[in-house]
Amino acid sequence: MYQHDVLIIGAGLAGLRASVEAARMGVDAAVISKVHPIRSHSNAAQGGINAPMTDRGDDWEGHALDTIKGSDYLADQDAVELMSREAGDAIIELEHMGVIFSRNEDGQLGTRRFGGQKIARTFYVGAITGSAMLQALYEQAVKLDVNVYEEWFVSNLIIEDGVCHGVMAMNIHTGELHMIRAKAVIMATGGAGRVFEPSTNALICTGEGLGLAYRAGVPLMDMEMIQYHPTTLAGSGILLSEAARGEGAYLLNSDGERFMKTYAPDYLELASRDVVSRSEQTEINEGRGIDGNIHLDLRHLGRTFIEERLGYLQEVALEFVGIDLAESPIPIRPGMHYIMGGIKTDVNGATVVPGLYAAGETANVSVHGGNRLGANSLLDTVVFGRRSAIAAAEYARSAERHSSDEAMLSAEQQRYQALLDRPADLRAGAIRRDMGESMVAGVGVYRDQESIDSAAARIKELRAVYPRVAVDNKGKVFNTDLMSAIELDYMLDVAQAVCAGADARKESRGAHFRTDMPNRDDENWLKHTLVYKDGDGSRVETSDVTITNWTPVERVY
Amino acid sequence: MEQTLRVKRYDPENPESEGYQEYTVDVAETTTILDALLTVREDVDGTLSMRCSCRASICGSCAMRVNGQAKLVCKTRVNSVSPNGETVTIDPLGNLPVIKDLVVEFKPFWDKMKVVKPYLQPEGVVPVAEYLASDGDMAHLVGVVNCIQCGACVSDCTVLEVDPSFLGPAALAKAYRFVKDPRDGHQKDRLGALNESSGVWDCTRCMQCVEVCPKDVDPMGRIMLMRDMAMESGFNNTSGSRHTDSFAKSVKKNGRLDEAKLAIDSMGMFNVPAMLDSAPVGIRAMMKGKFPWKAHKSSEPEKVKRVFEKIEGE
Numbered sequence: 001m002y003q004h005d006v007l008i009i010g011a012g013l014a015g016l017r018a019s020v021e022a023a024r025m026g027v028d029a030a031v032i033s034k035v036h037p038i039r040s041h042s043n044a045a046q047g048g049i050n051a052p053m054t055d056r057g058d059d060w061e062g063h064a065l066d067t068i069k070g071s072d073y074l075a076d077q078d079a080v081e082l083m084s085r086e087a088g089d090a091i092i093e094l095e096h097m098g099v100i101f102s103r104n105e106d107g108q109l110g111t112r113r114f115g116g117q118k119i120a121r122t123f124y125v126g127a128i129t130g131s132a133m134l135q136a137l138y139e140q141a142v143k144l145d146v147n148v149y150e151e152w153f154v155s156n157l158i159i160e161d162g163v164c165h166g167v168m169a170m171n172i173h174t175g176e177l178h179m180i181r182a183k184a185v186i187m188a189t190g191g192a193g194r195v196f197e198p199s200t201n202a203l204i205c206t207g208e209g210l211g212l213a214y215r216a217g218v219p220l221m222d223m224e225m226i227q228y229h230p231t232t233l234a235g236s237g238i239l240l241s242e243a244a245r246g247e248g249a250y251l252l253n254s255d256g257e258r259f260m261k262t263y264a265p266d267y268l269e270l271a272s273r274d275v276v277s278r279s280e281q282t283e284i285n286e287g288r289g290i291d292g293n294i295h296l297d298l299r300h301l302g303r304t305f306i307e308e309r310l311g312y313l314q315e316v317a318l319e320f321v322g323i324d325l326a327e328s329p330i331p332i333r334p335g336m337h338y339i340m341g342g343i344k345t346d347v348n349g350a351t352v353v354p355g356l357y358a359a360g361e362t363a364n365v366s367v368h369g370g371n372r373l374g375a376n377s378l379l380d381t382v383v384f385g386r387r388s389a390i391a392a393a394e395y396a397r398s399a400e401r402h403s404s405d406e407a408m409l410s411a412e413q414q415r416y417q418a419l420l421d422r423p424a425d426l427r428a429g430a431i432r433r434d435m436g437e438s439m440v441a442g443v444g445v446y447r448d449q450e451s452i453d454s455a456a457a458r459i460k461e462l463r464a465v466y467p468r469v470a471v472d473n474k475g476k477v478f479n480t481d482l483m484s485a486i487e488l489d490y491m492l493d494v495a496q497a498v499c500a501g502a503d504a505r506k507e508s509r510g511a512h513f514r515t516d517m518p519n520r521d522d523e524n525w526l527k528h529t530l531v532y533k534d535g536d537g538s539r540v541e542t543s544d545v546t547i548t549n550w551t552p553v554e555r556v557y
Numbered sequence: 558m559e560q561t562l563r564v565k566r567y568d569p570e571n572p573e574s575e576g577y578q579e580y581t582v583d584v585a586e587t588t589t590i591l592d593a594l595l596t597v598r599e600d601v602d603g604t605l606s607m608r609c610s611c612r613a614s615i616c617g618s619c620a621m622r623v624n625g626q627a628k629l630v631c632k633t634r635v636n637s638v639s640p641n642g643e644t645v646t647i648d649p650l651g652n653l654p655v656i657k658d659l660v661v662e663f664k665p666f667w668d669k670m671k672v673v674k675p676y677l678q679p680e681g682v683v684p685v686a687e688y689l690a691s692d693g694d695m696a697h698l699v700g701v702v703n704c705i706q707c708g709a710c711v712s713d714c715t716v717l718e719v720d721p722s723f724l725g726p727a728a729l730a731k732a733y734r735f736v737k738d739p740r741d742g743h744q745k746d747r748l749g750a751l752n753e754s755s756g757v758w759d760c761t762r763c764m765q766c767v768e769v770c771p772k773d774v775d776p777m778g779r780i781m782l783m784r785d786m787a788m789e790s791g792f793n794n795t796s797g798s799r800h801t802d803s804f805a806k807s808v809k810k811n812g813r814l815d816e817a818k819l820a821i822d823s824m825g826m827f828n829v830p831a832m833l834d835s836a837p838v839g840i841r842a843m844m845k846g847k848f849p850w851k852a853h854k855s856s857e858p859e860k861v862k863r864v865f866e867k868i869e870g871e
Contacts, residue, residue, distance in 0.1 A: 035608075036663065038706050039616045055686060095687040098677030098738070100698045107689035126699050131615055135702060139676035173656065202611040235587070238613045308696065311703075316613060319632045321587070429599030472603030475570050478657040481603035 004030045004147070005396040006389065007166060007182035009154050009209060011037035013045075013130070013378060014360025015188030016137035017385030018392075023144040027393040032149040032169060032180065034204065034483070037138045041190055041202040042381065045130025046241035046312060048112060048122035049094075049378035051087035056108070058121055060084040065550060067376060070116040070272045071340075071369025072510035072520065073552035074222065074528070074545060079347050079365045081548065083376075083383050090382045091123055099136045100125055112246045112309075116272040116373045116557070127241050127312035130378060149180070154208065155486050156412050157185065157356070158404045159216050164355035165402045168412045172483070175476025177416065179409050183396035186388050187213060187343060187358040192494045194487075196336035197436025198237030200229055209362040211490025213343040214497060218351045219530035219541070221364040223341035223494075224501035224512045227372055228445045230276040231296050232335030238320055240313055240332060242374040244298055245269040247309055251280065252295040252329060253288040264557035271557035274371040274511045277334035281445045284333070293331035302326065334445050338377065340368040340511065341501060344530060349388025355395065359388040366528065369545075370510015419485050422470040428485045431462050431469065435488075435495055438462075443502050448516040456499035463492050463536070496538055497531040504529045504540040522552050560584040560635055561644045562593055564605065567655050577646070578602075590630035590638070590645065591619055594659075607659040614771060617705035620712065621659050622648040627709035629771040650712035652721075666708055669724050673732035673751070680742025688740040701734040701779065703772045710766035710776050722755045726766035726776030729757060733779035736786065748787040757783045758797025796823045796831075809865045812855025817848070 006022045008015045011033035022029030033040065052063035064084040068075050095101055095109065101123050104110040111120040125132035141148070151172040158166040158179065166181040189209025193201020214220050230251070231240040245251070251269050253259045263279040264271035271279075280294045298306055298313075303326035306314055310325075317323045323330045342364035349357040349365075360381045367380055435458070442455020466489065473481035507521035508514050527542040559581050567575045580597045591609055598605045609619040614632040621630050623638055624646050639645050653661040679688065710726035717723050724732075732751055735741050751757045757780050766776040788798050803822030807815040820839075824831040842848040855861055 035610060035616075035618065036667070039608075039610055039618050041611065041616070043705070044611050044613065044615050092685075092687055096677075096679070096683065098740070100695045100702055100738070101687075103690055103692035103695055105692075107691055109687050110692065125702065126696075128615070128699070128703065131705070132699075132702050136677075142671060143676040202616060204610045236612060311699075312615070319614065320589075427599065427603070473606075475568060475604070475657075477569055478606040478660050480598070480606055484603075 001181070002178060003166070003181040003401070004028050005182065006184045006186065006392045007032060007180060008186045008188055008389075009033070009167065010040070010188035010190055010360070010362070011148065012040035012042035012188060012190050012360065013134060013137060013381035014385035015040075015186070016134070016141055017382045018186050018188060018359060018389035019146045020137065020140050020144060021386045021389035022393050023141075023146050025390070025393045027396055029389075029393070030147040030149060031141070032152050032154060032167070034151065034153045034172065036150050037141070037148060038134065039204075040134060041205055042134045043131040044200075044202060044239065045378055046127045046239065047114060047243035047246060048124030048129045048375045049091065049133070050114065050117070050122050050373065050375040051091040051379060052084055052121055053088045053091065055088070058119060060087070062119060063087065063117070063121060066117045067367065067373055068369070068550050069555055070371050070373040072274075072371055072555055073522070073526065073550075074225070074366070074369030074510055076366050076546035077548040077550055078546050079367050082347055083367050083379060086383050087379055090379065094133060094136065094382065097136045097140050099133055102126070112243060113270065114246045114374045115242055115270045115276070116267070122246065122375045124243065127243050127310050133378060153483055154212070157212050157216055158408060159353065160402070160404060162217070162353060163402075164216065164353050165404050168409060170416070172478055175479055177409060177413050179404060179406070181402065181404060183399040183401065184355050184357060184392035186349065186392050187356070187362050188360050188385065189362045191339050191361040192491065193336060193339075194432065195436065195491045195494045195498070196226070196439045197433055198232075198235065198440070199336040199436070200232050200237050200239040201337070206487040206491055207362075207494040208487060208490045209358070210343060210497070211493040213351060213356065213358065214493050214531075214533050216353050216356065217533070218353055218356065219344045219532050220497045221341055221344040221366060221528050221530055222369070222501060223339070223497045223531055224443070224505050224529065225340035225368070225370050225510055226336060226443060226498065227273055227338035227340060227511055228277040228334040229337035230273055230280055230334055231332040232337070233320060234293055234331060234333055236320065237335045238316060239335075239337065240296065240316060240330065241310070242273070243310060244296060244313055247305070248301055249296055249298040251276070252297050253283045254290050255288060259283050259288070267557040272371050273374060274513070275557055277445050278513060280334055290331060293333045295329035296332045297329040298325045299327065299329065336440060338372055340364070340366070340370065340372050341498070345388075347387065348391035349384055350391055355399065357388045357392045359384040370512060416482065419469070419471055419482060420474050422468075424472070425470045426465060426468045428469050428471075428488045431466070432488055432491065435459060435462050435491065439495055439498065443498055446513055446515050447502060448514050452499060452502045456496075456503060459492060459495045459499055463496070466492060493533070500531045500538040500540050501529045526552060558584055558642065560593060560639060560642060562597065563644050563646045564594075564597070564659070565648045566605075566658055568657055579644070584635045586634075586636060588635050590623060590628075590633045590635055590647070593635055594630065594647070605659075606657045615705060617707035620650055620707040620709045620771075622650060622712065627651070627712040627769045629707055629709065632771060650708050652712055652714060652717045653708065661708070663708065665721075666706070666711055666727065669728040670706070670731055672724060673728050673735070674747070675731050675735070677735065677738060677741055678743045679740050690739050694739050698734055698738060701730055701737075701774060704730050704774045705772055707771065709769045709771060713765045713769045715763045715765055716759055716761055720759065723759045724755050726760075726780070729760075729783070730774055730776040730779050733783055736783060745790050748783065748790050749792060751783055752787050752792045752795050757787065758795055796825070799823050799825065807852070809862060810858070811852055812858035812861035813853040815849070815852035817850070818852065
């Protein structure tokens with residue numbers, strides 16, 4: 001039998017940071033992940049991590065204001081304040097762990113500029129910041145001998161009397177289902193990009209964490225806030241970091257014009273991501289695109305600079321589209337990238353279900369509100385990964401060990417068996433693509449009631465046929481076919497919640513831009529949407545945004 | 558365009574079915590091998606197992622052998638290995654046990670990483686702010702931290718093929734990342750450990766790891782640098798170090814290599830077990846008339862000597 005005090009689901013930056021904290025606190029903690037920690041999608045973060053370093057002249061209020069303005073005033077200001085205040089220590093700690101941050105001439109940490117901010121306060125490692133941080137955190141986990149269930153797939157939570165007592169998971173290598181009991185569970189399962197097609201996200205970003213919490217009765221907050229990143233490759237949706245623009249790259253339309261001067265005269269290419277993506281989409285819609293794309297131009301930065309500072313971007317450009325960034329502009333377009341919404345938590349990662357915590361992209365604290373600033377997601381993972389571990393470990397110290405009902409495990413086994421026994425019928429892959437394309441079409445950069453309704457209706461139809469999904473693979477060992485079918489079950493939940501949030505919010509704010517309601521409505525909608533699962537459908541409530549020092553004003557870049 | 562993939566299948570629950578299976582899929586100019594395999598898995602045959610995730614050459618999940626050479630399939634376009642539509646053969650990585658189809662057991666890989674103490678070990682007082690370091694030193698390490706631990710180098714390493722105990726190119730590149738970190742306080746201990754058997758001296762410099770690395774990490778180059786650093790740190794009592802010294806001395810003296818002396822020097826003059834161990838090689842060489850009884854000398858050893866003096870003077 002497996003049991004721990006704290007079980008962390010997901011081994012990306014939030015999960016690993018939580019595991020390191022729990023290990024330091026001396027509680028029995030373990031991490032469980034469907035991939036080896038090093039394969040987690042945090043490794044794809046490229047540009048950097050924001051931190052206002054007060055010991056070198058920056059101030060936390062400046063970063064907090066930029067974050068709140070970036071969020072279109074939907075972020076909870078108490079949570080943002082915490083993140084901005086703790087950021088400096090978090091960076092120094094990461095450096096001490098071994099992250100090879102770039103330096104300035106004095107040997108101190110160097111910075112670059114990122115979108116939505118006038119001050120260069122983004123710390124970075126070339127264009128592989130996420131990968132470098134993930135490696136360093138995994139190294140610490142190895143050093144602290146953190147217990148990791150590598151390649152185990154969590155398919156359900158153990159919830160009894162409204163309290164979370166652990167998970168049910170399949171060892172992917174053997175196909176065996178197990179109960180893993182834990183006094184506290186932290187969801188650090190990352191984003192849900194595969195609910196959309198295309199997306200910059202990895203194939204593992206299927207949002208089970210969101211689905212599991214949703215089914216456990218936890219509200220998903222502000223799910224309509226989907227970030228479309230301004231610079232992604234057509235077709236595959238592969239990301240080209242904001243670091244390109246941070247280092248001075250231009251966005252050009254078919255006239256070769258830096259069109260951002262029309263939309264954001266002060267910040268230009270470095271306005272917030274929702275603003276830049278909308279501007280690009282407008283250019284494309286009004287006929288000034290290049291085959292449905294915009295050009296990202298780095299040529300003036302020079303070959304040496306590109307290769308030294310943005311090496312990974314050059315690799316992606318060369319390998320995937322055969323373009324040398326020093327020679328030609330590269331066609332890009334807005335693409336689904338990040339979900340600001342997520343499992344509603346307090347500033348300590350706690351959800352409404354005792355024993356269940358969440359941190360990182362899967363959670364919504366909320367520090368990103370309607371639009372996340374570039375390089376704030378890595379900061380979010382380490383700050384709130386740490387805080388959630390402290391809270392979960394303290395909770396676990398006082399919680400009683402619970403002996404869960406084994407009948408739950410047989411019910412879960414039957415769910416797997418039903419999928420395995422079903423004769424060939426619908427394929428999970430086909431439904432996933434249909435869902436993904438419907439979501440981008442209906443809940444895209446621009447949306448309106450009709451498009452939202454149409455996506456919601458399609459998701460309902462797909463949910464109705466989900467019971468016909470069958471798997472080819474009937475075996476036990478490394479059955480990714482079976483995993484895909486179960487992941488789809490949760491992805492459809494996430495899609496439903498996104499549509500519900502988008503339908504409920506009758507205004508435009510941040511990434512949620514409705515052409516039928518183009519204005520922000522602070523009077524009625526300075527509010528979070530809270531989507532609850534309600535039978536097969538959903539129910540939306542609202543809650544007030546926490547405003548402390550910063551009064552909402554019109555957002556201009 | 559139609560493309561045929563010949564994919565290695567193995568199912569531990571049905572081992573007698575092991576063999577190759579052919580799939581034909583539609584591909585375009587930019588289609589990668591991963592795209593093609595995903596089409597197979599999603600639309601044709603869900604029983605095919607493989608690891609893959611980011612699609613953008615950063616997560617390290619999808620290294621496989623393509624026509625016999627380890628590659629990251631997400632960044633390998635079909636037409637780069639099949640310019641005229643030839644069948645492409647996909648196998649799992651080498652030097653690691655196969656679990657199912659294209660999935661291999663990575664445990665030996667991760668275990669070897671752990672041997673090199675893969676974490677920063679600073680010494681002395683921890684500063685309040687960051688450790689000071691030059692941007693050049695950090696940028697140099699980016700070249701190694703670029704390693705995504707995909708296993709391509711381990712798959713095609715010719716030493717691991719015959720000696721599974723070798724730490725291998727990936728773990729040694731990881732070791733280099735800490736040996737060269739100015740913030741680490743254990744450079745000498747690390748180099749000492751890497752000098753032991755299965756460490757830096759077991760590489761045969763075949764270049765395979767350099768060739769197949771999808772991220773230009775150059776593991777072999779790092780291993781060679783660590784040999785130099787180990788010798789500079791005073792770790793001379795190893796066969797590799799003695800081999801290097803004897804090689805240089807012999808060439809400097811004679812202008813040519815004295816092979817018999819090289820072997821004796823490398824093993825150590827009084828290392829009887831090792832000499833007995835290599836006796837069969839010596840005897841076979843004698844029987845074939847290839848034993849180097851007498852050191853060959855260059856016709857112009859002075860010229861070679863001058864080259865040495867010039868290099869040593871620099």
